[in-house]
Structures are given as C-alpha cells and as structure tokens.
Amino acid sequence: MPILLTGVAGFIGRAVAKALLMRGESVIGIDSLNAYYDPRLKQARLDSLAHYANFRFAQLDLSDPAQIRHFALTEGLSSGASDKISIIHLAAQAGVRHSLVAPFDYAAANLVGQLTMLEWARDLPNLQHFVYASSSSVYGGNRKIPFAPEDATDRPQSLYAATKKSGEHLAYCYSHLFHFPVTGLRFFTVYGPWGRPDMAAWLFTEAILAGRPLKLFNHGAMRRDFTFIDDIVSGVVAALDRPPPPDSEGVRQKIYNLGHDQPVTLRQFVATLEQKIGRPAEIIEAAMEPGDVVATWANIDQARRDLGFDPKTTLEHGISQFVDWYRDYILRS
Numbered sequence: 001m002p003i004l005l006t007g008v009a010g011f012i013g014r015a016v017a018k019a020l021l022m023r024g025e026s027v028i029g030i031d032s033l034n035a036y037y038d039p040r041l042k043q044a045r046l047d048s049l050a051h052y053a054n055f056r057f058a059q060l061d062l063s064d065p066a067q068i069r070h071f072a073l074t075e076g077l078s079s080g081a082s083d084k085i086s087i088i089h090l091a092a093q094a095g096v097r098h099s100l101v102a103p104f105d106y107a108a109a110n111l112v113g114q115l116t117m118l119e120w121a122r123d124l125p126n127l128q129h130f131v132y133a134s135s136s137s138v139y140g141g142n143r144k145i146p147f148a149p150e151d152a153t154d155r156p157q158s159l160y161a162a163t164k165k166s167g168e169h170l171a172y173c174y175s176h177l178f179h180f181p182v183t184g185l186r187f188f189t190v191y192g193p194w195g196r197p198d199m200a201a202w203l204f205t206e207a208i209l210a211g212r213p214l215k216l217f218n219h220g221a222m223r224r225d226f227t228f229i230d231d232i233v234s235g236v237v238a239a240l241d242r243p244p245p246p247d248s249e250g251v252r253q254k255i256y257n258l259g260h261d262q263p264v265t266l267r268q269f270v271a272t273l274e275q276k277i278g279r280p281a282e283i284i285e286a287a288m289e290p291g292d293v294v295a296t297w298a299n300i301d302q303a304r305r306d307l308g309f310d311p312k313t314t315l316e317h318g319i320s321q322f323v324d325w326y327r328d329y330i331l332r333s
C-alpha cells in the first residue's frame with residue numbers, strides 16, 4: 001500500500017519516511033523544498049533516502065491546488081485509483097517567531113496546504129487513513145498542565161498556533177463530511193539528528209561550539225517537553241497503523257499528544273549540551289518573546305493507551321545523538 005508523505009524533506013518527514021521504507025512500505029514523498037531554512041539540508045535529507053527502491057520524490061507546492069490535482073491525475077492517485085493508500089501530511093510552515101514576520105507563508109502552507117491534502121483525501125476511494133501533524137502550540141493560553149487533548153485550545157498565542165488549530169478544525173470537518181478516518185498528532189518540541197536549524201538544539205549547539213553567546217529567552221526558565229525524534233517516529237507509525245474507530249457521533253477522528261511527558265527548563269537543556277560538548281555556554285539573558293508560551297508538557301495517557309506510545313529516550317542520550325550527528329554533518333558540508 002503506497003503512503004503519500006508530505007514534508008518528506010523536513011526534519012520529521014525524513015525520519016518517518018525512513019522508518020516506513022525500512023519496514024518495506026512504498027513511499028511517495030512530496031515537498032516544495034522551500035527556503036525557510038537552507039534547502040541543502042533538505043536535499044541532504046532526501047539524498048539519505050534515495051537508495052530505497054520503494055521511494056519516489058515529487059517537488060510540489062501544496063499551496064497550489066491545481067498543481068496537486070494535476071499530479072494526482074497523471075500519477076493515477078485520484079478518484080480512479082484502485083489501490084489502498086494512506087496519507088501522512090507533515091508539510092507546514094513551522095516556527096512560532098517567524099509567523100510574526102511572514103504571516104502569509106503560514107496561511108499558504110498551513111491553511112491552503114491542509115485543505116489541498118484533505119481535498120485530495122476526499123477524492124481517493126480507497127483511502128485508509130489520513131494522519132497529519134498538529135502542534136503543542138495549540139494549547140496556547142491553557143494554563144492547566146500537563147496538557148491533555150481535551151483541554152481548551154481556543155486561545156492561540158501565535159499565528160503559527162492559530163493555523164495549526166485551524167488545520168485540526170478542517171480535518172475534523174472533512175472526516176465528518178466525507179467519512180474517512182483522520183488522526184491529528186500534536187508534537188511537542190522535537191529534537192534529534194537531521195533537526196531544524198531554527199530550533200534550540202541546533203542554535204545552542206552551534207553557538208557553544210563557535211564560542212558565541214546564546215540568547216536564553218525568559219532567562220531560561222521556560223519549560224519544554226523536548227521529545228526525541230525516534231520516539232515521535234514510533235508514535236506516527238503507530239498512529240498510521242490504527243485508524244480511529246467511529247466516536248459516539250460516528251466520526252472517525254482522533255487527536256493525540258506525542259510528547260516526552262518530562263519537561264525541562266531551557267537552562268537544563270543548555271546544561272546537558274554543555275556537558276556533552278565539554279564547553280560552557282556564554283549566556284545572554286533575554287526577556288520572553290511575543291508568541292512564546294511559558295511551559296509545554298504533554299499528557300500522553302491516550303497515546304499510551306490507544307497507540308502503545310512509550311517515549312523512552314532520555315535527554316542525555318538524545319542530546320548526545322544530536323551533537324554527534326551535528327558535528328558530522330557540519331564537517332561534511
């Protein structure tokens with residue numbers, strides 16, 4: 001059964017694709033390879049998948065529905081398709097702070113892109129499951145921790161969060177109207193090898209290795225439920241394999257938190273990096289930025305129960321894997 005995987009050149013997309021290819025699935029990967037961060041990293045991620053015979057890549061922009069319709073038709077992946085197929089939709093414009101400066105990129109990728117994929121799903125007669133990425137940021141102004149999937153998510157604190165929440169509404173609506181199973185996954189601050197250059201692990205490692213000062217917002221007191229990439233991948237694959245049964249209203253849709261359930265302060269995160277790298281960080285204290293939330297912490301009871309989700313990677317092990325990968329990647333590029 002082929003799996004359509006969007007955002008395949010991204011951090012999480014590459015890792016999910018690899019896990020699926022390793023268990024023998026056919027993956028059709030889609031990505032626009034946009035320049036939000038260095039496209040050479042995206043290309044390197046794709047290169048790391050190229051040796052799998054069951055992997056195909058198409059460079060497409062999900063904010064252009066006509067381009068996607070044309071691809072679906074020419075590839076036989078539309079209403080006439082007889083094969084069973086699943087979709088894992090991870091492509092998005094990520095980043096909380098950047099949403100303050102490039103709002104329309106978020107509307108294009110996260111609103112139009114989500115709708116484009118749901119329209120595609122609607123057209124596939126043998127769609128098995130539509131799995132998509134949401135985010136812990138949807139909890140926004142929710143003060144009750146840990147965050148549980150049924151907690152209030154109606155006070156987004158950034159445009160990024162608002163678009164991810166809107167994506168959940170669109171997905172629910174399509175599942176309700178067109179009767180296909182849909183699972184949304186709220187990821188909590190993912191880190192690990194092949195990570196994103198705009199995220200803490202990369203920025204802090206780069207600064208410590210270069211002997212440059214690093215900025216700690218909110219004086220390092222913010223807490224994040226850092227979750228290692230391998231644990232996220234296990235959660236995504238487990239979700240893919242378990243389309244939700246109908247709920248009390250007959251709608252086959254579910255939302256899970258995928259987090260580590262062990263939040264740490266940014267200061268602790270930096271201390272773990274310092275220990276692994278063997279150098280102290282030079283820290284610049286900074287106030288909190290607009291759009292940031294003070295703490296994230298995932299209640300993962302439902303993911304444990306329904307998906308067997310069991311994140312095991314300690315921060316020390318995860319950081320060690322990341323720093324080793326980072327050093328190697330930077331040396332080679």
Ligand SMILES: NC(=O)c1ccc[n+]([C@@H]2O[C@H](COP(=O)([O-])OP(=O)(O)OC[C@H]3O[C@@H](n4cnc5c(N)ncnc54)[C@H](O)[C@@H]3O)[C@@H](O)[C@H]2O)c1
Nearest residue numbers: 007009010011012032034061062091092133135187189190
């Ligand atoms: N990394 C995290 O900590 C985290 C946390 C919460 C949620 N998420 C969500 O997980 C998903 C994957 O995130 P990631 O960290 O791998 O980000 P990423 O930026 O590394 O990957 C996203 C990929 O989507 C592609 N893309 C963007 N717009 C596109 C479009 N219009 N058409 C086609 N492709 C497009 C990008 O080129 C990129 O390769 C996203 O939906 C993100 O919102 C990530």
